[in-house]
Amino acid sequence: xxxxxxxxxxxxxxxxxxxxxxxxxxxxxxxxxxxxxxxxxxxxxxxxxxxxxxxxxxxxxxxxxxxxxxxxxxxxxxxxxxxxxxxxxxxxxxxxxxxxxxxxxxxxxxxxxxxxxxxxxxxxxxxxxxxxxxxxxxxxxxxxxxxxxxxxxxxxxxxx
Numbered sequence: 001x002x003x004x005x006x007x008x009x010x011x012x013x014x015x016x017x018x019x020x021x022x023x024x025x026x027x028x029x030x031x032x033x034x035x036x037x038x039x040x041x042x043x044x045x046x047x048x049x050x051x052x053x054x055x056x057x058x059x060x061x062x063x064x065x066x067x068x069x070x071x072x073x074x075x076x077x078x079x080x081x082x083x084x085x086x087x088x089x090x091x092x093x094x095x096x097x098x099x100x101x102x103x104x105x106x107x108x109x110x111x112x113x114x115x116x117x118x119x120x121x122x123x124x125x126x127x128x129x130x131x132x133x134x135x136x137x138x139x140x141x142x143x144x145x146x147x148x149x150x151x152x153x154x155x156x157x158x159x160x
Contacts, residue, residue, distance in 0.1 A: 005114035015157035029143040043127035046120040064109040072102035
């Protein structure tokens with residue numbers, strides 16, 4: 001398997017239960033899924049980000065979230081609802097283009113985050129510990145149970 005973050009994240013997101021846990025963290029706890037996946041990837045690949053790397057990842061994620069990902073997500077979700085005087089096929093065509101742009105914005109964010117990651121080596125924190133550190137820096141609350149569920153879902157996809 002490739003060690004690249006984007007490839008890892010796409011494969012991880014497809015694993016049973018991971019997407020559901022990510023969307024719960026995003027929609028209920030206002031966490032940034034790319035940032036959480038970055039933390040999980042680092043723990044899994046034996047990386048130990050320092051405070052500067054985490055701070056850089058938070059700053060990068062906020063800029064991308066505020067100016068690209070979240071506005072595109074809001075537009076995509078708005079286009080999900082049928083509208084009078086808007087043909088469904090046309091609305092869905094535009095929604096598909098917005099969805100593709102949203103995915104590309106997330107991919108670009110993840111490539112930027114990958115560039116902030118240290119090389120593997122040393123003592124990496126556990127996945128849950130790194131998820132909690134990143135969540136603490138990102139938001140006002142630390143949704144520990146939900147982060148634990150995400151770590152469990154990610155761990156189930158690994159070979160024993």
